Amino acid sequence: MSNAPRDASTSVSVMNEKLIFERSHPGLCAVSLPTTDVPPIDRSRAVPPELLADAPPPLPEVGELDLVRHYTRLAHRLFSVDGNFYPLGSCTMKYNPKVNEYAAGLPGLTALHPYQPVEDLQGILELLYETRVFLAEIAGLAEVTLQPCAGAHGEMAGVMIINAYHRSRGEDRVKILAPDTSHGTNPASCTMCGRQACTVKSRPDGRVDLDDLARQVDENTAALMITNPNTAGVFDPQIIEIARILHDHGALLYLDGANMNAILGIARPGDFGVDVMHFNVHKTFSTPHGCGGPGAGPVAVAEHLRRFLPSPQVIKNDDGSFDLRDDGPDSIGRVRSFIGQIGVLIRTYAYIRALGPEGLRQVSEKAVLSANYVASRLRGHYELPFDPPYAHEFIMVPQFRDKGVTELDVAKRLLDEGIHPPTMSWPVAHCLMIEPTDTESLATLDTFADAMIRIAEEAQTTPERLHHAPHTTPVRRLDEVQAARQPDLRWQPPAAPRQPSEAQSAAAERRET
Ligand SMILES: *Cc1c(COP(=O)(O)O)cnc(C)c1O
Numbered sequence: 001m002s003n004a005p006r007d008a009s010t011s012v013s014v015m016n017e018k019l020i021f022e023r024s025h026p027g028l029c030a031v032s033l034p035t036t037d038v039p040p041i042d043r044s045r046a047v048p049p050e051l052l053a054d055a056p057p058p059l060p061e062v063g064e065l066d067l068v069r070h071y072t073r074l075a076h077r078l079f080s081v082d083g084n085f086y087p088l089g090s091c092t093m094k095y096n097p098k099v100n101e102y103a104a105g106l107p108g109l110t111a112l113h114p115y116q117p118v119e120d121l122q123g124i125l126e127l128l129y130e131t132r133v134f135l136a137e138i139a140g141l142a143e144v145t146l147q148p149c150a151g152a153h154g155e156m157a158g159v160m161i162i163n164a165y166h167r168s169r170g171e172d173r174v175k176i177l178a179p180d181t182s183h184g185t186n187p188a189s190c191t192m193c194g195r196q197a198c199t200v201k202s203r204p205d206g207r208v209d210l211d212d213l214a215r216q217v218d219e220n221t222a223a224l225m226i227t228n229p230n231t232a233g234v235f236d237p238q239i240i241e242i243a244r245i246l247h248d249h250g251a252l253l254y255l256d257g258a259n260m261n262a263i264l265g266i267a268r269p270g271d272f273g274v275d276v277m278h279f280n281v282h283k284t285f286s287t288p289h290g291c292g293g294p295g296a297g298p299v300a301v302a303e304h305l306r307r308f309l310p311s312p313q314v315i316k317n318d319d320g321s322f323d324l325r326d327d328g329p330d331s332i333g334r335v336r337s338f339i340g341q342i343g344v345l346i347r348t349y350a351y352i353r354a355l356g357p358e359g360l361r362q363v364s365e366k367a368v369l370s371a372n373y374v375a376s377r378l379r380g381h382y383e384l385p386f387d388p389p390y391a392h393e394f395i396m397v398p399q400f401r402d403k404g405v406t407e408l409d410v411a412k413r414l415l416d417e418g419i420h421p422p423t424m425s426w427p428v429a430h431c432l433m434i435e436p437t438d439t440e441s442l443a444t445l446d447t448f449a450d451a452m453i454r455i456a457e458e459a460q461t462t463p464e465r466l467h468h469a470p471h472t473t474p475v476r477r478l479d480e481v482q483a484a485r486q487p488d489l490r491w492q493p494p495a496a497p498r499q500p501s502e503a504q505s506a507a508a509e510r511r512e513t
Contacts, residue, residue, distance in 0.1 A: 017070070017073050017074060017077070017474070020060045020062065020067075020070055021060045023060065023062050023066060023070060024060035024061045024062055025061060025062070026061055027061065028061045028062050028063045028066075029061060029063070030062060030063060030064040030067045031064070077474050079415075079420045081093050081094070081095060081096065081288070082095075084418055084419060084420050085418075085419045085420065085436075085440060085444050085447070085448055086419075086420040087374075087419070087420065087422050087434045087435055087436050087437075087448065088290075088420060088421075088422060088423055088435065089231075089233075089393045089395075089422050089423035089432075089433025089434055089435040090183070090231055090258060090259070090393065090423055090426075090433060090435065091283065091289075091290065091423070091435065092258075092261050092280075092283035092284060092392075092435060092437060093290065093420070093435070093437065094261070094286060094367075094437035094438060094439040095286070095437075095439035096286045096287060096288045096347075097286060097350075097351065097354065099350060099354065100286060100287070100346075100347040100350045100351055101347075103346055103347065103349075103350040104343045104346040104347050104350075108123065109123075109124060109342070109346060112124055112342075114337075114338040114339065118322070118323055118324060121322075122321065122322055124342065125314050125322035125323070125324070126322050127345075127346065127349050128146055128314045128339065128340070128342075128345060128349075129314045129315070129316050129322055130349065131146065131298075131345055131348055131349045131352070132144040132145070132146055132298065132314060134349075134352050135279060135281075135298050135300060135348075136300055138260075138264060138265075138268070138279075138360070139257075139268060139269050139270055139274075139277060139279075139300035140268025140269055140270030140271045140274075141268075141269065141270040141274070141276075141277070141300040141301055141302050142270075142300075142301060142302055142303040142305075142306050143300070143301060143306045143309060144298050144299065144300045144301075145157065145298060145299050145309045145310050145313065146296065146298050146314065146339065146340040146345055147298075147299075147310045147334070147335050147336055147339070147340050148278065148296065148297040148298065148299055148310075148335055148336070148340075149294075149295060149296055149297065149336055149340065149341040149344075150280075150295040150296070150297045151185065151256070151257075151258055151278055151279075151280035151283075151295065151297045152185040152188070152189060152297070153297050153335065153336070154257075154278025154279070154280075154297025154298065154299045155185055155186060155189035155225070155254075155256065155278055155297070156189045156192055156193060156335070157278075157297075157299050157310060157332070157335045158189075158254055158276045158277070158278055158299050159176065159189050159190055159192075159193040159195060159222075159223075159254075160193055160308075160332045160335070161276055161299070161301060161305055161308045161309065161332055162176075162222050162223050162252050162254065162276065163193060163194075163195070163222065164308040164330065164332050165252065165304070165305055165308060166222055168308075168330065169250075171250075173219075173220050173221060173222035173251070174194075174195055174196050174220060174222070175195070175196050175198055175216075175218070175220050175221045175222060176190040176195045176196070176197055176198070176221070176222050176223050176224070176225060176254075177198050177199075177200050177213070177216055177217065177221060177223070177224045177225070178190075178197060178198070178199060178200065178224065178225045178226070179199070179200045179201075179202055179208050179226060179227075179230065180199050180200065180201060180202050180427070181202055181206070181227070181230045181231045181232050181427040182199075182225060182226075182227060182230075182231070182256070182427075183227065183231060183256060183258065185256075186225045186227075186256060189225075190225070195222060198216060200212050200213050200216060200224070202230075202232070205234070205386060205387060206230065206232035206233070206234040206236075206385075206386040207234065207236045207237075207238060208226070208236055208238060208242060210238060210241065210242070210245070213242065213245055214245055217245055217246060217249050217251060218249060219249060219250065221246070221249055221251040222251060222252065223246070223251055223252040223253065223254045223275075223276075224242065224246050224251065224252075224253055224254065225254040225255075225256055226239070226242065226253065226254070226255060226256065227255070227256040227258060227259055228255060228259070228269075228272075229259045229262045229263070229391030229392070229393075230259070230427075231259075231393075231426070231427045231433070232386055232395055232427060232428065233371065233386060233390045233391055233392075233393045233394040233395055233433070234386055234390065234391060235262070235263070235391050239272045239273065240272055240273055242273070243272065243273025243274070244273070247273070252275040252276060252305075253273055253274050253275050253276075254274070254275070254276050254277065255269045255274040255276075255277035255278075256277070256278065257269070257277045257278050257279045257280065257284075258280045258283060259391065259392065259393075260279060260280075260283075260284045261283065261284045261363065261364060261367050261392050261437070261438065262364055262367055262368055262391035262392035262393075263364055263391075264284070264360040264361060264363055264364040265357055265358075265360045265361030265364060266361060266364055266365075269300075270300075270302060274302075275301065275302045275304070275305060276299065276300070276301045276302070276305055277299070277300050278297045278298065278299045278300075279296075279297065279298050279299075279300070280295065280297060281295070281296045281297070281298060281344060281345070281347075281348040282294065282295035282296060282344055285347065285348040285351040285352060286347060286351045287343075287344045287347045287348070294341060294343060294344050295341065295344060296340060296341040296344040296345055296348070298340075298345075307328055307330040307331070308330050308331060308332055309331060309332070310331060310332050310333060310334060310335045311325065311326050311327040311328070311331050311333065311334060312324040312325060312326055312334075312339060313325045314339065324339070362438075363438045364392070364438070366438040367392035367436075367437055367438035368389075368390070368391055368392050370392075370436040370437065370438065370440060370445055371390050371391065371392050371393050371394050371434070371435065371436055372388060372389055372390050372394075373436075373442075373445060374394075374434060374436050374445050374448065374449055375388060375390055375394045375396070375434075376388070377445075377446075377449035377453075378396060378449060378452055378453070381452065381453050381456040382396040382397065382398055382399070382432075382452070382456060383396060383397045383398075383399050384396050384397075385397055385428060385431070392435060392437070392438075393433060393434060393435035393436075394433075394434055395427075395428055395431045395432070395433050395434075396431065396432055396434065397428065397430055397431045397432070398410045398430070398432065398456075398459070400456075400459035400460070400463065400466075403459050403460065403463040404463060404467065405459040405463050405466050405467070406430070407424050407425060407430050407431065407432055408424065409459075409463075409466040409467055409469060410432065410452075410455055410459075410466065411424055411432065412466075412469040412470050412477060413455050413458070413465075413466050413469035413470065414451065414452075414455070415469070415470035415472075415473050416469055416470045416471055416472045416473070417451040419448060419451060422434045422435075423435075436448070
């Protein structure tokens with residue numbers, strides 16, 4: 001380190017963090033390896049010459065401590081559940097207990113291999129068996145498959161099961177209905193499975209328009225996919241009637257279970273007429289997720305759909321041992337390799353076991369209370385298009401268009417307050433969808449409500465502060481379309497092959513200019 005040129009930037013704030021390439025100084029290295037005693041070989045004999053580079057890649061050269069600090073500083077630029085309030089509606093960004101990470105990281109679990117014989121896998125199979133039994137109980141349904149590896153993947157498996165069910169009755173029903181508040185993955189899953197997605201209207205109060213449903217459902221309807229409570233934040237109390245309308249036409253009711261955080265231990269989908277549903281266990285049962293991170297989407301089915309479940313299924317033998325059972329003749333087969341997304345399922349198990357039935361019910365009671373509390377604090381400052389009570393999230397619409405202030409401006413201003421923006425413009429145009437979750441303290445909810453009220457006042461008095469927000473983040477307002485279409489990643493490797501040190505001095509030159 002001592003031979004590094006003086007660099008004032010080592011002490012600058014997170015805001016001005018340079019690229020690692022721009023921190024590079026020839027000769028610095030994060031690890032010192034002893035001189036090798038393996039005799040060198042002629043590399044052109046080991047690798048075909050056309051695959052050999054002319055020069056080593058121009059990688060950055062930095063010392064270990066500078067490397068650690070660079071990435072530590074970058075890590076602190078992020079918004080994360082562990083660092084910030086994260087009311088991203090529909091995503092359930094609640095606190096993920098660290099004990100789950102401990103459980104999922106136990107060496108006895110991480111070192112397992114799916115090709116080990118089942119006698120060696122008894123522990124994990126027992127855990128998975130119990131997980132599927134717990135989920136079936138929470139769903140109020142007959143049996144669960146742990147195979148699907150995301151909510152959307154669960155939807156796809158669910159629609160495959162629905163297709164298999166109708167085919168077993170000699171029918172090929174092509175229409176699947178979904179309310180206009182449904183998540184984009186619902187119609188996508190239908191299309192993936194060769195079904196035709198049709199939209200059912202919602203009433204002004206956010207509930208399903210039963211007349212429109214009755215008009216559309218017919219002998220060609222395979223199912224309705226519904227989210228309840230829905231993404232407008234309201235529980236649809238007509239659900240039993242909705243199930244009856246579908247069943248009268250031989251169609252099935254599919255529940256998108258992404259919002260289970262609102263009804264754990266309070267209502268069971270099987271009890272309100274659902275035939276098949278998925279869980280987003282990474283949301284409801286706490287796995288760090290987002291940005292395409294890991295998930296699992298177990299699917300629960302009623303008795304009449306049990307035989308179509310994917311395989312392999314984790315089962316308990318009469319002698320108390322655990323096993324994997326392969327396809328029955330009606331199974332839709334495998335929807336992924338091996339048993340499922342084990343790491344996420346271990347977290348699910350740990351979460352359910354830590355809380356127990358009473359604890360799970362309290363999760364939902366608190367999630368619902370938190371959403372309704374924040375909504376009541378914001379009423380009068382923002383328009384709330386649907387009437388309370390809300391489920392675990394709610395929608396509000398900023399009404400500052402006369403000041404030129406949009407929902408995007410409000411969302412961006414929240415970043416200055418250290419708060420992750422809510423979901424925007426879905427399922428209602430120009431809205432913000434707020435899901436405080438069950439794990440936030442009253443103080444945090446108040447801090448958020450205070451910030452939102454301050455922003456509403458700012459929209460009236462100094463709207464220009466909002467137009468240019470955020471003001472304090474490392475990166476300010478981006479042109480989002482350009483950022484996606486022409487990402488500027490700044491550092492480009494030199495066109496012609498050069499020695500690393502030349503590349504580095506070129507980077508240094510660019511820094512000067
Ligand atoms: C998150 C979500 C999904 C998709 O789930 P993934 O696990 O991200 O695939 C589907 N429907 C709703 C309502 C959701 O909120």
